[in-house]
Amino acid sequence: MRALKAAAVGLAAALALVFAVTAIGGPAGRTSPEPLLTTVPAHP
Known part of the structure; x- marks a missing residue:
């Protein structure tokens, strides 16, 4: 039962932070x- 209460409190805190x-x-x-360059351009 303690784990269920702790999960409910944690979920409520997370939702409050998101809101x-x-x-x-x-x-x-x-x-x-x-666009961002992810590779170095090749030089001929």
Whole structure:
């Protein structure tokens, strides 16, 4: 029974954190229109 209560408290805390972050909103800013390079371009 203690494990069930601990799981319920943990789930409630996690949901509260998610709702708080959602209410505050994400960081302001823009994303770059250029794609990220994952490899070094080959030189001829």
